[in-house]
Structures are given as C-alpha cells and as structure tokens.
Amino acid sequence: MQDEPKISQAVIDRLPRYLRYLGDLRDQGVERISSRDLSLLMHSTASQIRQDFNLFGGFGQQGYGYNVDHLYSEIGRILGLDKEHRLIIVGAGHLGQALANYANFEKRGFVFLGIFDRDPALSGKTVADMKVRPMEELVGFVTENDIDIAVLTIPKTAAVPVSEILVNAGIKAIWNFAHADLPVPPGIMVENVHLTDSLMHLSYSLASSAGKE
Amino acid sequence: MQDEPKISQAVIDRLPRYLRYLGDLRDQGVERISSRDLSLLMHSTASQIRQDFNLFGGFGQQGYGYNVDHLYSEIGRILGLDKEHRLIIVGAGHLGQALANYANFEKRGFVFLGIFDRDPALSGKTVADMKVRPMEELVGFVTENDIDIAVLTIPKTAAVPVSEILVNAGIKAIWNFAHADLPVPPGIMVENVHLTDSLMHLSYSLASSAGKE
C-alpha cells in the first residue's frame, strides 16, 4: 500500500460499524448514499464520515455520493475480510465452546480449525465438529495448519504463559478473553475482550445516573 | 454527589483496568504506590493517572502516594461495585449459557436471576441452576424481581423489539451482545459487546501489518 497517513484507533473502531450499516443498505437495495444521509442514519456527522473514508483514499464522487456496494467492499478489504483467517481456540470451557459454535464468524472468513484444553477430561470431546485436543499438540498444530489467530478463553493465571507459547509457535494475533494484559513482542496483535470490564461500565453508568436523581 | 466535572468516556474505560492492577497489588501485600510506579506497571503516564483520580476528588497524599487498599475500594465504589446488581439473560443459546456459567460476575455483585428463550424446546432446561423461562414470563419477572440489567444474547433481528419490551418493563441497562444498535430512550444505558467487530479489528491489524512487510 502507499504511504498512508497513520490511521487512528478511533477510525478503525468505526470501520466495522460502517460496514454493518452499508451491508444493511445494500441488502435493502440502496445503490448510493451521501455522507449526510449516512450520518443521519448512524447518528454521526457527515464531516467525520468523509474524513474517515478519505484516510483510505476517497471512495466517493462529487455531486453523487458514495456507491453502497463499492464502499462496502472497500471497507471489507481494508478490514482484511477479503482474506481467510485461520483460528484456534485455546480453552474449551463454556465461552470457548460458545465462540466455536458461533457460525457468523465463518461467514466473515474466520475459520476455526482446532480447539484445545489442558483438562484431559475434555480431550476427545467434540465441540462444533472439532475434537478437543490436549495442550501438547498446540505448537505442532499451529505450525502445521498455518494458524494466524489464537482465541484465548482460559483463566487469567494461564494467559501469559500460554500466550508466550503461541507467539513462539508463530501465531500473529491473539483474541484475548482472559482478564489479563498480555506482554507480546512488537508485531503481534492483541485484541482484548474484557467482559467483566464491560459489565463494570454498565454499573458505573447505573451508579452515576442514580446519584443524579 | 457534588457537581463533579463531566467524566469522559476515556477515563471510565480506564477505571476497570486500574481496579484490576490495584487488586493485584493488594493481593501481593503492597500497601502504597506512587502514580509514577503505577504508571510504569501499567504502561501509562503518571500524569494521566493523577488527572484521572483527581476527577473523583483525589485519593492520594503528597509525599506518600496512594494507599492501595483505599484507592481500590474507592474505584470499586465509583464503578458501582459496592451495590448488588440484578440481571437476567435473554437468549439461552451458547453465549447466553456461557455467560450464565461464568462465576466471576457474581463475585463482583452481578447476580443472574433468570434466563429466557423464545424456543419452547429449551423451556424447562436448566442453565447454571436456572430454569429457562419462556418469553411470556419476561415482563412479569423483571418487575417482580427488581431486575436492573438485561443481557441480550439473541439474534440481531430480535434485538430491537426485545429491547423495547425490556425498557417498558423497567430495565435500566442493557448489556447487548446482539449485532445491532439499540435505540433506547435517554436514561437507559446500553453497553455493546460486538464480538464480530472486535475480531475485525484483529484482521485489520493483520492486513495492514502484512501490507507493510
């Protein structure tokens, strides 16, 4: 890619939401949309929308607006959805199993190829058509199957050592549901989903709005 | 509470992480910590830490730093963790079941009291010691049991109508795992957990770092 200006976190956070609205519009048969109309729909501003899209090169046309189909696929491409991603799940507890069974990821090109657990009692059990494998097979599986993303659904105490094993095995990205910060080397991506933190956010809002009454 | 300056979203997002680090320090028997030492630990800045804490009134002491125990409980209080929160889960699929079974929420005062599903085949099944209830019982259950938070783990198509029912029933906050934006009246809090968006974030990073190589 060309020497793009650096894209801020805030912009990247908005991309999946753009994609969702554009997908809905496309499904409704809408062919084009102006930044203004999209801003009304998404409760954002036309200015921000144009700024955001222009960071990636400008997909619109003066006097016309944006072609929904084209914009949708461009944003999908920016988000890396044009490529297949190969995942494993580490931790076959309730959450690991729930994620394995969520079919929508597959539709977006995120393919689950294996699920692992340290508990021998789970070994051999089948989750979403995958046999649960023991941790001993982890490194070999990652290298042999060209896995790029590992999903971590294990207790926080195990998270750091397991992440180190994964990084050494050649994983490129970690989707981390464990309640811990993972110290990974530069170039390895970590996306945290801290559910407890998210829930605290709600209770903060409840507490502070109650105080205002 | 007094006329506090308005707290930005960015600050609130950092509070649960402060709480986590302070809890760990407390468990390690650390009694006090300076903003500088905490910043080194958390890879943030001392300045930001002091700014953040001072928004809520300043919990430190010059020349000493912050008392870990005291700071921990103050932040817990700010986050509303000193109160019990009463929750129901709507949608008893894999994700709903996984959340119901996650014991750590309960430790923080988030108590699950009921789980609902529109699928009659699930009715009567037991999830985390709760009988799955039919949607017909939803409104009555919310009012009778003084529920404040509803967890939405249902398909996106059902999310908006169900959220309206919940709001009418008197719910105060929605923890939304459905892939839709919920149009709720002012005063009702929505915290979105859009897992697909989070995963796209990872694939964006993978795609853009691959482009740089």
Add this chain to the structure above:
DNA sequence: TAGATTGTTAATCGATTAACAATC
C-alpha cells in the same frame, strides 16, 4: 449548465502530557 456533494484545509474542541507550586 446548475445543483449536489465530495475532498480537503482551517478552526475548534477535548484529551493527554508537562510543569510546578502546595503540602505531607
């Protein structure tokens, strides 16, 4: 062409960082 709407520059706003006086 005239009207619409983008792409882009400039102005504003807010959040982070730096600095330092207050004070334990």
Add this chain to the structure above:
DNA sequence: TAGATTGTTAATCGATTAACAATC
C-alpha cells in the same frame, strides 16, 4: 526540616467539526 509526591494549572497534541473550493 528535606525529600517525595500529589493536586492542579498550563502547554501540547490529536481528533472532531466546520467551511468551502473542486468537480461530477
């Protein structure tokens, strides 16, 4: 008291919004 470290104000940085010339 002297040293340490906060609380808080000021400076900087970055992100959002406004404005408008370019152009379809």
